[in-house]
Amino acid sequence: MNTLKPKILLVENDQAILQLMEILLKNMGYEPVLVENGIDALQLVRREPPAMILLDIMMTPISGWEFLERLRSEPAHKEIPVILFTASTTVMERMAQMNDPRLGILHKPVTPSELKRSIEQYLL
Amino acid sequence: MERYSTNREYRISRPDIIHLLVIVALTLCCIIITAVSFSQHMETAYPQIFFFPILYATYYYTWRGIIVAGVCAVAYEALVYLYFSQNAFSLGSTIFQTLIFICVAAGVAYFIEKLKISETRYHSIFEFALHGAVIFDKNNFAIRLTNTRFKTLLGYSADELARMNFSTLFLNSDEQHRFFTELGSGEDIKNFDTVLVTKTGAPCHVILSWSMIDEYGVNCSVVDINECQSLRTVLDDTYTQYEQVIENSPIGIVILKDRKILFANPAFSTFSEYKPDEIIGTELSSLIHNDDLEEFHVFANPLETKTPPALIAEFRFISKSGGTKLAMLFFTPIIQKGHNPAVLINIVDSTEWEKQLGSSRQPNEEQRDIIKAVAQELRTPLQPIMGYLHLLIQDPMTYGITDETRQILDRCIKSVDQERQIINQMLELSVLDSGDAPLEYSVFPVLDLIRKIIETGGYILKAEININVPQELTFEADVHKISMVIDAMIANAVTYSKPPKKIWIIYRIAPLHPFHEIEIQDNGLGITDSQLDEIFTPIQPADAHKQKRKYDRVGFSLAIAKKYIQMHGGYISVDSIKNIGSTFTIHIPKQKPDGGEHPET
Numbered sequence: 001m002n003t004l005k006p007k008i009l010l011v012e013n014d015q016a017i018l019q020l021m022e023i024l025l026k027n028m029g030y031e032p033v034l035v036e037n038g039i040d041a042l043q044l045v046r047r048e049p050p051a052m053i054l055l056d057i058m059m060t061p062i063s064g065w066e067f068l069e070r071l072r073s074e075p076a077h078k079e080i081p082v083i084l085f086t087a088s089t090t091v092m093e094r095m096a097q098m099n100d101p102r103l104g105i106l107h108k109p110v111t112p113s114e115l116k117r118s119i120e121q122y123l124l
Numbered sequence: 125m126e127r128y129s130t131n132r133e134y135r136i137s138r139p140d141i142i143h144l145l146v147i148v149a150l151t152l153c154c155i156i157i158t159a160v161s162f163s164q165h166m167e168t169a170y171p172q173i174f175f176f177p178i179l180y181a182t183y184y185y186t187w188r189g190i191i192v193a194g195v196c197a198v199a200y201e202a203l204v205y206l207y208f209s210q211n212a213f214s215l216g217s218t219i220f221q222t223l224i225f226i227c228v229a230a231g232v233a234y235f236i237e238k239l240k241i242s243e244t245r246y247h248s249i250f251e252f253a254l255h256g257a258v259i260f261d262k263n264n265f266a267i268r269l270t271n272t273r274f275k276t277l278l279g280y281s282a283d284e285l286a287r288m289n290f291s292t293l294f295l296n297s298d299e300q301h302r303f304f305t306e307l308g309s310g311e312d313i314k315n316f317d318t319v320l321v322t323k324t325g326a327p328c329h330v331i332l333s334w335s336m337i338d339e340y341g342v343n344c345s346v347v348d349i350n351e352c353q354s355l356r357t358v359l360d361d362t363y364t365q366y367e368q369v370i371e372n373s374p375i376g377i378v379i380l381k382d383r384k385i386l387f388a389n390p391a392f393s394t395f396s397e398y399k400p401d402e403i404i405g406t407e408l409s410s411l412i413h414n415d416d417l418e419e420f421h422v423f424a425n426p427l428e429t430k431t432p433p434a435l436i437a438e439f440r441f442i443s444k445s446g447g448t449k450l451a452m453l454f455f456t457p458i459i460q461k462g463h464n465p466a467v468l469i470n471i472v473d474s475t476e477w478e479k480q481l482g483s484s485r486q487p488n489e490e491q492r493d494i495i496k497a498v499a500q501e502l503r504t505p506l507q508p509i510m511g512y513l514h515l516l517i518q519d520p521m522t523y524g525i526t527d528e529t530r531q532i533l534d535r536c537i538k539s540v541d542q543e544r545q546i547i548n549q550m551l552e553l554s555v556l557d558s559g560d561a562p563l564e565y566s567v568f569p570v571l572d573l574i575r576k577i578i579e580t581g582g583y584i585l586k587a588e589i590n591i592n593v594p595q596e597l598t599f600e601a602d603v604h605k606i607s608m609v610i611d612a613m614i615a616n617a618v619t620y621s622k623p624p625k626k627i628w629i630i631y632r633i634a635p636l637h638p639f640h641e642i643e644i645q646d647n648g649l650g651i652t653d654s655q656l657d658e659i660f661t662p663i664q665p666a667d668a669h670k671q672k673r674k675y676d677r678v679g680f681s682l683a684i685a686k687k688y689i690q691m692h693g694g695y696i697s698v699d700s701i702k703n704i705g706s707t708f709t710i711h712i713p714k715q716k717p718d719g720g721e722h723p724e725t
Contacts, residue, residue, distance in 0.1 A: 020507065021511070
């Protein structure tokens with residue numbers, strides 16, 4: 001059964017949010033994979049690509065944007081849907097410039113139903 | 125008066141001719157009498173009769189009298205020679221006699237001249253005095269003597285005055301009566317202020333001082349105070365002007381003496397709401413707000429020193445009705461010799477100014493960045509709270525949530541939602557202020573949009589909403605932003621209507637009007653003018669203590685709505701009637717503007 005669950009990678013450096021999202025995503029029937037930074041996340045994607053990535057922007061050592069650039073530079077991972085999961089308001093412009101149909105955004109904080117709706121919209 | 129003339133030029137006047145004739149006649153008489161008495165051998169003839177012409181001439185012509193004396197001496201000597209020529213003794217004795225003539229004439233001339241110089245001196249003091257002088261009769265007021273100054277003052281000639289009565293020179297019977305009363309006291313009077321009349325009938329302000337010179341005569345000096353009087357008039361005029369300036373000044377003016385109010389103008393009365401007589405004599409500090417009192421005393425203290433410096437400071441006042449007013453105070457010392465300094469204080473009411481400044485104050489870029497950063501920081505920790513609350517509510521069985529707990533959690537979720545909304549609005553406002561929010565125009569049906577907003581917002585459950593908008597109506601605008609505006613307006617109407625809550629949404633059909641107009645009416649308590657300014661204004665942290673926020677539930681939504689509509693080139697107007705309700709009207713241009721001006725609401 002486990003193999004049928006879509007794997008969702010969450011890249012987020014806030015522990016409290018990681019813990020919450022793990023429960024929420026599990027409840028929604030997904031298999032959450034939790035990573036605290038972009039470097040680890042890239043390695044994980046290369047090892048076993050997820051069905052979707054939820055990506056925080058303000059992270060160290062590499063920001064969400066840098067992670068996204070490196071991810072999209074690898075042809076194998078161009079198609080993975082990414083939802084920016086951020087508290088920042090200044091991302092819209094940059095998003096518009098990227099013109100990536102597989103890129104969405106969720107503004108923190110979100111309700112579980114908003115999260116679910118958004119994931120369902122972008123999940124392949 | 126010619127006899128007092130200092131002019132040495134020889135000039136024969138009528139009195140001179142008369143004097144000359146008298147002298148000649150007297151001399152001839154003396155010669156004839158002496159000749160007759162000699163011819164009759166009357167030894168009793170006296171040469172002393174020649175003293176008549178000699179003294180007469182000397183009295184009037186001083187040294188020239190000696191000539192007459194000489195003539196008389198020669199005549200007498202000639203007569204003696206004629207009748208007693210054979211007698212040498214007689215000749216010798218008569219020479220002695222004629223020398224006496226000349227000596228007496230010289231002596232008298234000397235004293236007469238002395239007297240005349242003295243008299244001339246006194247007379248010129250009288251005549252050419254800088255003030256007028258007049259001598260009149262105490263009983264019938266007949267003018268005896270006047271000087272030049274008096275004549276020029278009233279414009280009469282000496283002859284005219286000589287025929288006049290001093291009492292007729294007063295301007296009116298009142299002045300005359302006062303003069304009689306004063307004169308009747310019989311004492312010497314100083315500084316009697318009165319008005320005389322000139323020959324032309326003009327009033328002439330003078331000060332009279334008089335004293336009795338003898339039983340009948342009164343010597344009166346007349347000081348011209350017309351210039352003084354006109355100066356006084358000018359001063360009065362200037363004072364009136366100053367008074368008008370002070371009375372009509374929009375700036376409050378207060379004069380303090382020993383900390384107490386000595387004077388306050390109407391503008392200060394308007395400002396403080398106290399009538400002048402209510403505050404005169406009270407301490408200004410009693411009107412100052414308690415929190416500012418300490419600072420005010422710091423300012424008030426130097427005012428008691430001899431040379432207080434000029435100061436400017438801002439203080440809060442408590443008006444009579446208890447309201448707080450802000451004013452800029454300019455302290456200026458008024459130093460008077462030998463007195464404690466008074467203080468002039470100009471009070472500029474800055475209440476309104478401060479209010480306007482507050483509403484026009486825009487956060488600068490730095491402030492906007494801080495707001496953004498704070499809002500973003502607040503968003504992140506909200507996520508777990510919100511997520512867990514929803515988790516608990518959605519799956520109460522798993523987490524053992526009772527119905528009671530669920531109700532509490534529901535309330536928590538509502539509050540968290542509200543907070544999220546406020547944070548989002550804060551961010552939206554700071555983005556709008558920075559001008560980084562472009563409009564995305566599209567054409568959309570309005571009725572559908574309104575229905576969707578009402579449905580999504582759950583407003584239909586809270587109030588009876590009547591919509592009167594044509595089905596086919598479309599707007600060309602930023603649908604997302606217009607949707608936010610209408611949502612904010614409906615939320616506002618729902619919040620502030622009275623049960624049973626009734627709301628009307630009406631589109632005003634006016635094909636020729638350049639604006640679309642949508643009215644959102646409620647049946648609420650209405651909004652006062654002062655609240656009107658507040659509801660569209662996001663609260664500035666610095667102003668928060670000054671305002672009593674009554675519209676906190678709506679948060680920043682009306683402020684954002686106003687900006688959205690302004691961005692479209694439109695405006696929001698409000699009509700409100702107390703206890704009947706308010707009507708908010710959204711005006712949006714029918715034509716998409718070319719980035720033109722945004723009219724203010």
